Structures are given as structure tokens and as C-alpha cells.
Amino acid sequence: MNKDKMEKSYCTAIVLAAGSGKRMGTTTHKQYLLMGGHPVLFYSLRTFQESEFIDEIILVTGKDEQEYCRKEIVDQYGFTKVSRIVEGGAERFNSVWNGLQVIKRKGYVYIHDGARPFIDEGIIERAYECVCKSDACIAGMPVKDTIKIVNERQRVESTPDRATLWAIQTPQVFLADLLLKAYGKLMKQNWIQVTDDAMVVEKMLNHEVQVFTGKYENIKITTPEDLVIAEAFLGK
Ligand SMILES: Nc1ccn([C@@H]2O[C@H](COP(=O)(O)OP(=O)(O)OP(=O)(O)O)[C@@H](O)[C@H]2O)c(=O)n1
Numbered sequence: 001m002n003k004d005k006m007e008k009s010y011c012t013a014i015v016l017a018a019g020s021g022k023r024m025g026t027t028t029h030k031q032y033l034l035m036g037g038h039p040v041l042f043y044s045l046r047t048f049q050e051s052e053f054i055d056e057i058i059l060v061t062g063k064d065e066q067e068y069c070r071k072e073i074v075d076q077y078g079f080t081k082v083s084r085i086v087e088g089g090a091e092r093f094n095s096v097w098n099g100l101q102v103i104k105r106k107g108y109v110y111i112h113d114g115a116r117p118f119i120d121e122g123i124i125e126r127a128y129e130c131v132c133k134s135d136a137c138i139a140g141m142p143v144k145d146t147i148k149i150v151n152e153r154q155r156v157e158s159t160p161d162r163a164t165l166w167a168i169q170t171p172q173v174f175l176a177d178l179l180l181k182a183y184g185k186l187m188k189q190n191w192i193q194v195t196d197d198a199m200v201v202e203k204m205l206n207h208e209v210q211v212f213t214g215k216y217e218n219i220k221i222t223t224p225e226d227l228v229i230a231e232a233f234l235g236k
């Protein structure tokens with residue numbers, strides 16, 4: 001895109017690293033496991049640090065991980081765009097909410113899983129172009145498998161048309177005011193079950209969300225075999 005022709009909006013990345021990685025099952029939380037000699041979290045922070053679209057980074061971590069993150073990641077690697085390290089909450093949406101509370105300048109906000117190390121500048125740029133038009137957009141890729149709706153007895157109930165199915169990734173990018181409004185409503189609810197930020201905008205505001213092309217390599221490190229796949233991507 002020709003950024004000289006128009007003024008770029010302020011962009012904040014909220015990088016989530018406050019999860020406990022139950023499915024990974026390691027004592028060290030998965031976002032701090034070493035991969036290619038660096039913590040998993042290092043990779044996405046480096047991409048945001050070097051991105052020409054990102055002005056500021058808010059890092060959300062567990063309470064006991066803040067000092068480690070400050071000294072061993074932010075200072076050690078010189079991630080000068082990290083303006084705040086805030087404490088996360090019990091669930092992912094609580095961590096997003098805590099990050100949203102310290103946004104300094106409105107504009108656009110990129111929510112990204114610190115457990116997704118393979119975000120790249122192309123994804124960040126596609127997100128920017130998409131959010132400027134839609135106010136709400138998410139990275140995704142068409143699914144490669146056949147997906148079935150399966151009941152509690154493990155019987156197939158139906159087979160959705162694969163052409164309509166996308167596996168959703170992060171970043172999920174929004175006009176900051178829109179996301180704050182959606183999350184503000186969510187936090188007043190008693191029953192909350194959301195697994196991504198787009199769901200909050202869909203459910204709370206009935207706002208349309210646009211999907212842009214992510215990258216198949218943009219995996220979330222979730223279970224042990226993901227680390228093997230990630231090492232292979234690093235060695236490419
Ligand atoms: N309370 C939480 C839960 C998750 N996350 C972050 O959100 C992303 C979502 O990935 P996920 O695989 O769900 O992480 P965990 O919750 O750590 O994993 P699990 O569900 O296996 O415990 C991760 O970067 C994780 O650190 C967070 O900041 N705060």
C-alpha cells in the first residue's frame with residue numbers, strides 16, 4: 001500500500017501471554033519454552049517491534065512472570081515499543097480486557113496470541129488494510145479437513161459445507177472504540193463463553209467481522225507436537 005498518500009492510524013498490539021498452557025502440560029508455560037534458542041513469545045514481539053504498522057505494544061503476562069518478561073525478554077531483546085506489561089486474568093478474555101484498559105491512544109488494536117510465533121509483516125499489513133475498511137477483522141485460513149458436528153456420544157450429527165469453513169487465527173484487529181464497547185458489554189454479563197475477540201464483537205454488538213488471509217504456518221503452540229512443527233518451520 002502507498003502509506004505516503006494517507007496518514008497511518010495509531011496501532012497498538014496487545015500480545016497475550018498470561019495463559020497457563022494446560023494442554024501443553026509443561027511446568028514452564030508454553031510461551032516461555034525455548035524454540036530455536038529463544039522463548040516462543042520472543043518471535044511475535046520481534047515481528048511487532050519491527051513492523052512499520054505497529055506503534056506500541058502492550059504485553060499481558062501472568063503475575064509472577066512480569067519481572068522475567070521485563071528483564072529477560074523486553075530489555076534483553078530491546079523491544080522498545082513495549083510500553084506496558086500488565087497482569088492477565090483467569091481467562092483469555094480477562095487478559096484482553098486488562099490490556100484494553102491501558103491503551104494510551106485510540107486507533108486500531110491488534111489482539112495477538114503470544115503463543116503464535118509465526119505472525120509476519122505481510123499478515124500485519126493485510127490486517128491494517130482490512131481493518132481500515134471494515135473496523136473489525138480477523139486472520140484465518142480455509143480448513144483443509146472435513147469438519148463434522150459430533151454429539152456427546154461421538155455420533156456424527158452433520159457435515160457442514162467445507163467451502164464455508166475457515167480456521168481462525170490471530171491477529172484479530174479492531175477499531176479500539178468498537179472493541180472497548182464490545183468488551184465493556186461482555187464484562188457486564190454473568191455467563192461468558194468466548195474463545196476469540198471476534199465473537200465478542202459479533203455477540204455483543206452484532207457487528208460484521210471481515211476475515212483476511214492469514215498463513216497456514218501461523219499456528220498456535222497448543223500441544224507438544226506443535227513445538228515439533230514449529231521447529232521445522234524455523235529450520236525452513
Ligand atoms: N487467561 C489467559 C489465557 C490465555 N492467554 C493467552 O491467550 C493465548 C491463547 O492461547 P491458548 O492456547 O488458549 O493458551 P492457554 O490458555 O495458555 O492454553 P490452555 O488452554 O491449554 O491452558 C495464549 O497466548 C495465552 O498465553 C492469556 O493471556 N490469558
Ligand SMILES: C[C@](O)(CO)[C@H](O)COP(=O)(O)O
Pocket residue numbers: 092113168169170195196197220
Ligand atoms: C483466538 C484463537 O487463537 C483463534 O483461533 C483461539 O480461539 C484461542 O482459543 P483458545 O481456546 O484460547 O485456544
